[in-house]
Amino acid sequence: MTIEFHQVSKRFDNGIDGLRDVSATFEEGSMTFLTGHSGAGKSTFLKLLLCLERPTRGQVLVNGVNVTQLKPSRLPHYRRNLGAVFQDHHLLAHRSVFDNVAIPLRVVGMRERDLAKRVRAALSAVGLLERDAMSPGALSTGEQQRVGIARAVASRPKILLADEPTGNLDPGLSRSIMGLFEQFNQVGPTVIVASHDVSLIEAMDHRIIELSNGSILRDEEYAGDRASFESGVESA
Amino acid sequence: MARNKLRDPWPRARWSASGWVQENRRIGGEAVAFLSMRLGTSLLVWLLVGIALALPAGLYLLQVNLTEMTASWEGRPGLSIYFRHGSGDAALALSDALTARAEVALVVVTSSEQALADFRANTSLGDTLTLLDDNPLPASLRATLVPGAGVADLERLAEFARVAPGADEVVVEKTWLERITILSSVVRRLGMILAVLFGVGAVLVTSTSVRLAIEARLEELRVLKLVGATDRQLRRPFLYFGALYGVGGGLVAAMLISFGLLVIESPLENLLGSYDQTLEISGFGGAFLVTLLTTGGLLGIIGALLAVRQRLRHLRIL
Numbered sequence: 001m002t003i004e005f006h007q008v009s010k011r012f013d014n015g016i017d018g019l020r021d022v023s024a025t026f027e028e029g030s031m032t033f034l035t036g037h038s039g040a041g042k043s044t045f046l047k048l049l050l051c052l053e054r055p056t057r058g059q060v061l062v063n064g065v066n067v068t069q070l071k072p073s074r075l076p077h078y079r080r081n082l083g084a085v086f087q088d089h090h091l092l093a094h095r096s097v098f099d100n101v102a103i104p105l106r107v108v109g110m111r112e113r114d115l116a117k118r119v120r121a122a123l124s125a126v127g128l129l130e131r132d133a134m135s136p137g138a139l140s141t142g143e144q145q146r147v148g149i150a151r152a153v154a155s156r157p158k159i160l161l162a163d164e165p166t167g168n169l170d171p172g173l174s175r176s177i178m179g180l181f182e183q184f185n186q187v188g189p190t191v192i193v194a195s196h197d198v199s200l201i202e203a204m205d206h207r208i209i210e211l212s213n214g215s216i217l218r219d220e221e222y223a224g225d226r227a228s229f230e231s232g233v234e235s236a
Numbered sequence: 237m238a239r240n241k242l243r244d245p246w247p248r249a250r251w252s253a254s255g256w257v258q259e260n261r262r263i264g265g266e267a268v269a270f271l272s273m274r275l276g277t278s279l280l281v282w283l284l285v286g287i288a289l290a291l292p293a294g295l296y297l298l299q300v301n302l303t304e305m306t307a308s309w310e311g312r313p314g315l316s317i318y319f320r321h322g323s324g325d326a327a328l329a330l331s332d333a334l335t336a337r338a339e340v341a342l343v344v345v346t347s348s349e350q351a352l353a354d355f356r357a358n359t360s361l362g363d364t365l366t367l368l369d370d371n372p373l374p375a376s377l378r379a380t381l382v383p384g385a386g387v388a389d390l391e392r393l394a395e396f397a398r399v400a401p402g403a404d405e406v407v408v409e410k411t412w413l414e415r416i417t418i419l420s421s422v423v424r425r426l427g428m429i430l431a432v433l434f435g436v437g438a439v440l441v442t443s444t445s446v447r448l449a450i451e452a453r454l455e456e457l458r459v460l461k462l463v464g465a466t467d468r469q470l471r472r473p474f475l476y477f478g479a480l481y482g483v484g485g486g487l488v489a490a491m492l493i494s495f496g497l498l499v500i501e502s503p504l505e506n507l508l509g510s511y512d513q514t515l516e517i518s519g520f521g522g523a524f525l526v527t528l529l530t531t532g533g534l535l536g537i538i539g540a541l542l543a544v545r546q547r548l549r550h551l552r553i554l
């Protein structure tokens with residue numbers, strides 16, 4: 001699905017500006033990294049897209065529909081098209097890995113037989129098929145993060161959003177998780193990943209939008225010439 | 237935005253019966269599992285709801301049985317009419333007149349001679365009366381009303397008897413009827429008040445318990461909402477909790493009532509035996525049980541709805 005932000009501003013009740021006059025378009029099937037300093041507005045951006053917050057001004061269009069104006073009764077049906085991954089993965093401790101991944105599929109009322117296939121497919125995509133009966137609490141942080149990703153992709157969302165999915169993972173694991181998003185992006189969804197791990201995302205061949213104090217500081221498509229920049233960062 | 241109107245990119249999922257059954261089976265099963273995992277709390281809730289239901293339901297049974305009793309009481313209300321000395325013929329005449337009336341079931345005439353004979357037979361004072369020349373006992377007549385006749389019929393009949401020739405004194409024996417009628421209307425009103433009060437109590441108990449269940453599952457609710465669960469879907473498990481708490485409470489109420497009946501059975505039998513009555517508790521049957529369980533279930537669901545409304549309306553996902 002195509003996503004368009006039109007002059008979106010978000011001022012919180014306490015007067016802080018989360019976003020200021022942000023405009024950006026994300027083509028269907030594109031993959032974009034959202035970066036910027038802490039407090040730059042990355043999470044706010046994703047929350048507006050998930051309709052967890054409403055903008056103070058501007059429009060968020062998804063396939064041409066202004067989702068900020070959706071009636072509460074329509075919101076669930078919109079959200080079923082989205083997959084979201086968070087740094088604190090929000091897995092349910094009292095349910096098995098399988099049941100955690102199955103949650104979005106049960107919400108859409110998928111038959112148990114089809115559901116089991118989908119869950120296993122998602123788990124094997126993140127390499128955790130053999131962990132399906134375990135409790136998330138028994139998994140390592142990286143494994144938990146991957147279960148969260150499996151849950152987000154199990155329903156084959158048209159938009160996949162991730163907020164700091166590699167937050168406290170080691171570099172090798174971070175790289176492989178970013179690789180997972182890349183892999184899912186190949187299958188079709190529009191992907192937006194927020195991360196402040198600049199060296200990691202600049203090593204990848206995708207568009208980068210950098211926010212600063214709620215405004216877009218840079219918005220560059222991958223042009224294949226980042227190698228020099230990347231080595232510069234590494235030597236720094 | 238004009239483009240908004242063109243199409244609905246996110247249609248509601250089509251409703252399917254098998255999907256509905258599948259979801260309800262799963263959620264119902266999870267609700268049962270949840271309640272049995274917290275059996276201590278569940279038992280407490282069932283007991284509280286059970287007591288709240290048992291009191292008004294028990295009073296309802298009492299009232300039903302009192303009403304039945306007034307209808308079937310053997311010592312049914314009636315009149316005793318005592319005649320002036322030497323009015324034996326008048327007694328017979330009035331007896332005929334009363335027998336002809338629809339509300340009168342039975343008329344028994346006791347002549348003054350018969351009264352004397354009874355007196356002799358039943359008391360040790362009989363001999364003192366033989367000292368008198370004359371038989372001082374009056375002729376009397378006793379009329380019993382048909383079942384279902386009320387206090388008003390009795391009053392009308394008494395009015396009629398008072399003006400009959402030879403009638404000296406008319407004694408209306410309605411105290412039992414009146415007392416039971418009054419008692420049963422008091423019981424009915426008390427039952428209604430208690431039903432309202434305890435019904436509210438049952439709703440509050442389930443509502444509080446369901447609210448605790450919601451608090452215990454907030455994280456799950458957030459995740460469900462994030463992936464697009466509708467309010468109806470978020471609500472459903474808690475409606476199951478409410479219904480299970482309520483129906484369980486209804487069962488406990490039925491047990492409490494049958495236990496109560498067991499306890500009062502033998503003293504009540506003795507009491508009724510002294511009035512030549514046999515004990516027959518009516519109203520405690522299948523329909524009563526179904527009503528009790530349904531009422532419990534409905535009150536539970538109402539409690540759950542209250543809790544869910546309060547808690548889920550402003551649920552923040554992140």
Ligand SMILES: Nc1ncnc2c1ncn2[C@@H]1O[C@H](COP(=O)(O)OP(=O)(O)OP(=O)(O)O)[C@@H](O)[C@H]1O
Nearest residue numbers: 012014016017018037038039040041042043044045
């Ligand atoms: N609910 C809120 N109420 C008030 N202010 C908020 C709220 N959420 C975010 N903010 C503020 O908005 C600004 C942007 O926050 P946001 O969470 O989007 O930053 P971020 O780029 O995700 O930062 P980080 O990298 O630390 O996650 C911050 O200054 C933050 O304090």
Ligand SMILES: [Mg+2]
Nearest residue numbers: 042043044163
């Ligand atoms: Mg953030």
